[in-house]
Amino acid sequence: MVVLSCPPMADRVAPDRTVAFLGPSGTFTEEALRTQPDLAAARPLPQRSFAQVLAAVEDGRADFGFVAIENAIEGSVVAALDQLVFERELLIVREVLLPITQHLLAPPGTALADVSRVLSFPVATAQCRAWLGANLAGVEELAATSTSEAVRIVAEERPAGTAAIGTALAGSLYGLEVLAAGIEDHEHNVTRFVLVAPPAAGVPAPTGHDKTSIVCFQSADRPGSLHGILGQFSARDINLVKLESRPTKQALGEYCFIVDFEGHVADEVVADCLRDLHVTLRELKFLGSYPAAGESGPRRRRDARDAWAAADGWIAGIRRTIHDPA
């Protein structure tokens, strides 16, 4: 199951555009990017970290950045999410879902009993926690800057007794063999990636199947503040897709809320909700409205939004009849 988002023509990335992503060749990020024909045809700019990917977009070396942001087993990829929330002024313009299959890879001729150390990107290692406990209990876990970097190091530097966790693609690119396939702890392992661009690139056109992401910074830590935020959505029948609190890094116990919900800022009901939040919050950061990946969810809410637009038209009709006081 590879779920593709299908951007309208105007929102496809042109082949002369540069897309920065986590490298080197053979990362899951590259696999996800290659599910998108327009991104696969664009100029690739592999980087060594999420921060470098996003910095490349902000300083103009890349037109777009492509990063993992959420995993079905591990939750948010906080190193990327925090960058978007706190460090960068970038907009999400697309999301892509990729099923993730982890492989234990080692130089040809290695047996499982020879493995005393496992090298990988920590998010990937964490997805295999139960498998490692059951099959390689007590082995040393080492961190690399990405899964494919781990595979490259094991293939080229041959550290003693070391296997890598990564993609089958990286295994064949760098010449490692698969010691064990499908070692992730849950079979429905999916990672969500986002394509980001500078705000000047604008917001993608609504498709009728969209998501919006925002960050709510509260004015004060008082009872009911989260209830107040959520109430704005429930009053308008807007479905939340994800709600996460993250420390603002300003003071212990001070949190902001990252909210993903169905709909596009072009929808009147969404705009109205954002207006009310903007009035009440200390700061409201708009992370983007973009086509939602997958088939379930946002389409279900269209009837409610159509009803809201009809109600808006009804009010506008009444207001047009208000007498001019002059």
Ligand SMILES: O=C(O)C(=O)C[C@]1(C(=O)O)C=C[C@@H](O)C=C1
């Ligand atoms: O290291 C990689 O291969 C990546 O693309 C990064 C990453 C992540 O950060 O979540 C991407 C997908 C998988 O969930 C594991 C690792």
